[in-house]
Amino acid sequence: MLKNDLYTIISLENHSGAVSATIGLNVQHQIFEGHFPGQPVLPGVCMMQIAKELAEEATGKKLFLNNAAQCKFLSMVDPQKTPELTAVIDYKEAGENNIAVNAVLKSAETAFFKMSARLSVI
Template sequence: MLNNDLYTITAFENNTGAVAASILLNTAHPIFEGHFPGQPVLPGVCMMQIVKEITEEATGKKLFLGDAAQCKFLSMVDPRETPELRVTVDYKQPDKNQLAITAVLKSEAAIFFKMSASLSIL
């Protein structure tokens, strides 16, 4: 898990079918030393994992990313410039084994990532 390591949840609002969380990136995390030296960027796979973890927290279910129908990386996240992010996830459970989600990772000034995906319930 990346929570409490790469990022910390600072606010969490969970309503049935929708969650919004504020997170604070750990700008000293070693991942930023390698991705990329001198120009740190939050890796796209970490953005996807953050969305999954926020959804798990909201639903209380262990999930597996099975199908990402749409992933759009719109801007790079430089943790030095934007250490605070907002994650919103709308979710529904079309059957007992799946969650369908649409998610956005953003700041006040920019949208960094959008995703529509199907998560398997483990």
Template structure:
């Protein structure tokens, strides 16, 4: 985990071939929220992208590095004081020996917060 203590994986399960569902709990007391932003914490988009990478690595059992990101859409602010629990759907395809494509939708309550497609290569 790049940011120690930033979040906890509460659930990570395979739903069907190549499709996974994860539930993470953000640590609203984490140091990053003191600066982003004081009095109105917002989860940085780059941190959300890192969570997706780390979940993908756990699923695949291999370190990855991001080769490209496309269709990245931040659709709602994630305030850890109001909505610390996030559900992430991951659809993983490709060959770990070349490139792996990960499509993600992140939601809280009934709100879509993030949609993206990342391409990773084995590190």
């Protein structure tokens, strides 16, 4: 879990089938020391995990990333330049014990990450 360590939820609005959250990155987190020294970048796998964790917050269910049909890393997140991100996640039931999500991590008009995935309830 990255919540309350790598990032914190500043605000979260959950409307049936859609969640919008503002998160604050912990710019002092040790992951940025190694990824990359002197030029910190939020790892792509962390963006995927953040989207999954916010989907869990929205649904109230423990989820497993089953299939990422589409995953695009559009721009690098420098936590020193962009310490806050907005996550927009649309979600819906997709068969028994599955949830389909479309997630975007962005700041203002810059999208950093987009993902279409299927998450399984565990």
